[in-house]
Amino acid sequence: MRVAVLIPALNEEEALPLVLADLSRRRPDRVVVVDNGSVDRTAEVARAGGAEVVVEPRRGYGSACLAGLRHLSGDPPDVLVFLDGDHSDDVEDLPRLLAPIERGAADLVLGDRTAQAERGALPPQQRVGNLVATTLIRALTGLSTRDMGPLRAIRWSALMGLQMADPAFGWNVEMHMKAARAGLRVVELPVRYRPRRGVSKISGTVRGSIKAGVGMLGACWTYR
Numbered sequence: 001m002r003v004a005v006l007i008p009a010l011n012e013e014e015a016l017p018l019v020l021a022d023l024s025r026r027r028p029d030r031v032v033v034v035d036n037g038s039v040d041r042t043a044e045v046a047r048a049g050g051a052e053v054v055v056e057p058r059r060g061y062g063s064a065c066l067a068g069l070r071h072l073s074g075d076p077p078d079v080l081v082f083l084d085g086d087h088s089d090d091v092e093d094l095p096r097l098l099a100p101i102e103r104g105a106a107d108l109v110l111g112d113r114t115a116q117a118e119r120g121a122l123p124p125q126q127r128v129g130n131l132v133a134t135t136l137i138r139a140l141t142g143l144s145t146r147d148m149g150p151l152r153a154i155r156w157s158a159l160m161g162l163q164m165a166d167p168a169f170g171w172n173v174e175m176h177m178k179a180a181r182a183g184l185r186v187v188e189l190p191v192r193y194r195p196r197r198g199v200s201k202i203s204g205t206v207r208g209s210i211k212a213g214v215g216m217l218g219a220c221w222t223y224r
Contacts, residue, residue, distance in 0.1 A: 001078045001079060001098075001101075001102050002029045002030075002077040002078045002079070003028045003029055003030075003077055003078070003079045003080075003081060003098065003153075004028060004029060004030040004031070004032060004072055004076075004077035004079075004080050004081070005023060005028045005030070005031045005032070005080075005081045005083050006032050006034070006065065006068040006069075006072070006080055006081065006082055006083070007019065007031070007032065007033045007034070007046075007051070007083050007084070007085045008034050008036055008061055008064035008065055008068070008082075008084075008085065009033050009034060009035055009036060009038065009042050009046070009064075009085035010035075010036045010037060010038055010042070010059075010064075010085075011038045011039060011040050011042060012038070012040075012042050012085040012086055012197075013038070013040040013041045013042050013044075013045055014197050015085060015086045015087040015196065015197035016033065016042060016045050016046055016049065016085050016087075017045050017048075017049055018087045018197065019083070019085055019086075019087050019089075019091070020045075020046070020049030020050065020051055021049070022087075022090075022091040022092075023083075023091055024049075024050065025091075026091055026094055026095075028081070028094075029077060030052060030072070030077060031050065031051040031052065032051065032052045032053075032054060032068050032071055032072060033046035033051040033052070033053050033054070033085065034053075034054045034055075034056050034064040034065070034067050034068045034071075035053060035054070035055050035056065036056050036057075036058075036059060036060070036061075036063065036064040037056070037057045037058075037059050042085075043055065052071070054067050054068055054071045058167070060167040060168040060169075061168060061169060061171050062164070062165075062166040062167040062168050062169075062170065062171035062174075063167040063168070065082065065164070065171055066164065066165075066167065069159075069164070076156045076160075077156055078155065078156055079098060079101055079102075079153055079154065079155055079156060080153070080154055080156055080159060081094065081097070081098075081151075081152070081153045082150055082151065082152050082153075082154075083150065083151055084150045084151070084196075086196035086197055087194065087196065087197045088121060088193055088194050088195065088196040088197075089111070089149075089150065089151040089191070089193065089194075090191065090192040090193070090194065092192070093111065093151065093189075093191040093192060094153075096189055096191075097109045097111060097151070097152070097153045097189060097191070098153055100187045100189075101153060101154075101155055105185065105187070106185045106186065106187040107154065107155045107158040107179070107184040107185045107186070108152065108153070108154045108155070108158060108175075108179050108184050108185070108186045108187070109152060109153045109154070109186075109187045109188070109189060110145060110147065110149065110151075110152045110176075110186065110187070110188040110189070111147070111149045111150075111151035111152055111188075111189065111190075111191035112145070112146045112147040112149065112188045112189060112190050112191060113147050113149045113151075113190075113191055113192075113193035114127070114130070114146050114147050114190075115190050116190050116191060116192045116193060117192075117193040118192075118193065118194050118195060119195075120195050121193045121194055121195045121196075122193065129148075129216060130146075130147055130148050132216075133148050133173055133216045134146060134147070134148065137173065137176050137177055137180070140177065141176075141177055141180035141181060142180060143176060143177070143179070143180035143186060145176065145186070145188050146188060147188070148172045148173065148176070148216065149172075149191070149193070150172070151191055152172075152175075154175075158179075158182075158184050161182060162174075162175065162178040162179065162182060163178075164178070166219055166222075169216060169219075170216055170218060170219025170222065170223075171219075172216075173216045173219035173223065174219050174222075174223050177219070177223040178223060181223075
């Protein structure tokens with residue numbers, strides 16, 4: 001099973017070397033970092049760490065993910081892992097996330113941070129946003145999950161069938177809802193979660209939290 005890891009990154013010069021060092025011990029077949037308009041040395045440290053670098057100047061988490069998919073489409077993996085570049089996700093959880101896909105029991109495996117997050121890693125506004133989004137998704141699609149976390153693994157063929165399109169904060173909501181509509185086998189597993197390195201562009205600011213919340217609610221309406 002060929003596994004690729006996709007890391008959207010915006011100004012992650014400090015944290016990204018730690019993420020790539022951790023991944024080197026897990027040896028995925030490919031690691032792709034999408035530099036989403038950074039003004040620091042994100043791209044340079046990514047290349048130095050052995051990653052393939054894609055530059056996507058159009059800001060937005062979904063835009064970065066879509067650029068990564070285009071890059072990988074010429075030689076696609078069997079499974080794609082989405083991982084944040086801020087060192088908050090623990091790559092030691094990857095074998096557990098990949099196992100259900102490898103044994104044919106799941107198409108999409110989601111990481112649930114709610115029970116194992118370290119102190120301060122999931123601020124109150126982020127927990128509330130997760131609760132609202134997952135409640136709406138359950139009401140609209142019947143898919144019951146606990147978290148909207150970034151760490152997830154999905155079979156490439158299943159991902160292509162979803163025809164993902166959201167360019168911003170609604171990306172994960174879109175994936176949840178389209179996966180439910182498509183009848184994908186979805187598994188959610190607890191994962192560890194650390195306080196991020198550096199300043200959060202989303203949950204660490206009031207403006208970022210509001211934008212993320214509006215984006216998730218808008219995605220729930222769009223993909224209902």
